[in-house]
Amino acid sequence: MSLESVKTELEKDIKNVHSIQELNELKNKYLSKKGLISELNSEIKTLKNEKRKEFGQKLNELRSKLNTFYEERKNDYEEEELNKKLANEAIDITLPATKIISGAPNILEKLIEEVEEVFLSMGYDVVDGPEIELDKYNFEMLNIPKGHPARDAQDTFYVEGEELLLRSQTSPVQVRTMLKGEGKTPIRVICPGKTYRRDEDDATHSHQFMQIEGLLVDKDISLSDLKGTIDLIAKKLYGENTESRFRPSYYQFTEPSVEVDISCFNCEGKGCNICKNTGWITVAGAGMVHPDVLRMSGYDPKEWSGFAFGFGAERLAMLKYYINDIRAFYNTDLRESKVFDRKESE
Numbered sequence: 001m002s003l004e005s006v007k008t009e010l011e012k013d014i015k016n017v018h019s020i021q022e023l024n025e026l027k028n029k030y031l032s033k034k035g036l037i038s039e040l041n042s043e044i045k046t047l048k049n050e051k052r053k054e055f056g057q058k059l060n061e062l063r064s065k066l067n068t069f070y071e072e073r074k075n076d077y078e079e080e081e082l083n084k085k086l087a088n089e090a091i092d093i094t095l096p097a098t099k100i101i102s103g104a105p106n107i108l109e110k111l112i113e114e115v116e117e118v119f120l121s122m123g124y125d126v127v128d129g130p131e132i133e134l135d136k137y138n139f140e141m142l143n144i145p146k147g148h149p150a151r152d153a154q155d156t157f158y159v160e161g162e163e164l165l166l167r168s169q170t171s172p173v174q175v176r177t178m179l180k181g182e183g184k185t186p187i188r189v190i191c192p193g194k195t196y197r198r199d200e201d202d203a204t205h206s207h208q209f210m211q212i213e214g215l216l217v218d219k220d221i222s223l224s225d226l227k228g229t230i231d232l233i234a235k236k237l238y239g240e241n242t243e244s245r246f247r248p249s250y251y252q253f254t255e256p257s258v259e260v261d262i263s264c265f266n267c268e269g270k271g272c273n274i275c276k277n278t279g280w281i282t283v284a285g286a287g288m289v290h291p292d293v294l295r296m297s298g299y300d301p302k303e304w305s306g307f308a309f310g311f312g313a314e315r316l317a318m319l320k321y322y323i324n325d326i327r328a329f330y331n332t333d334l335r336e337s338k339v340f341d342r343k344e345s346e
Ligand code: DAH
Pocket: 168, 169, 170, 171, 213, 214, 251, 253, 254, 284, 285, 286, 287, 307, 308, 309, 310, 311
């Protein structure tokens, strides 16, 4: 092919380049080893001297025209490519956002935290105890020896023989805490935790439920200290107008023992279905720690006295959130928590 026709063809080809591939093909067609310009180049040596220079110059012009075109277009295409990519990846902030499903705190957990906060503010510690417990701590050291009829009321899951069980109450933590205090240090603890009883599950019973145990041991503690403490927690949980009252009761580990009622925050005493028209709701068992219990755990009852209480955590939460089925706490339906989360923030 003559130089002139290569030139004409190049000019025509240049007009037909529309993409980076076509651009590379063009470069190959003319500049690769067997390309049209390279072929013309190998003709140089066959030319006579005076023609060589002119031919060489023209060929160079052709080559640099192609090279310049190549470089320019390459930049254009690269920029175009980049812009396309940027446009594709751009975030349209006017689009509606994807909904992120958020969780909500477990209501029982939330209630327990609320109770913890009130007691922490009064200088109590939050302590823990094992769920698999010794019979000794769950019963014996709480004044409930083997064969005592009071054991029947807490139909217990035994894990191994007669000594190891799933705790039927959080009260064994009282024993453990006193043993640690070695009869010397005052005690102020609460212990929220799981407990187990062989109950048939229904709207008000669960074979696993939670209690919040409390224990205070110090010098000169009286029932009125217990009353003040219970009053405070009732008001904090259910509102300033809530009152508490004690009814005589019986527990082996307290003397005297009481049943704790709070005034119905729903009807304020007028009577409704929450308080079964009595105006009062039972929320805990409590009392003054029995001298024998103090003694068995190393505290001299002549020197020390104390009070203890045990709240049913689900019961507190059911009242607070108007839940009428205890099983609501133990199914895995997240919508339940959500409903209460919303109620709270409304
Ligand atoms: N442990 C008792 C129960 O499960 C509740 C209780 C009553 C706890 C009186 C106490 C207490 O600490 O003093 O029924």
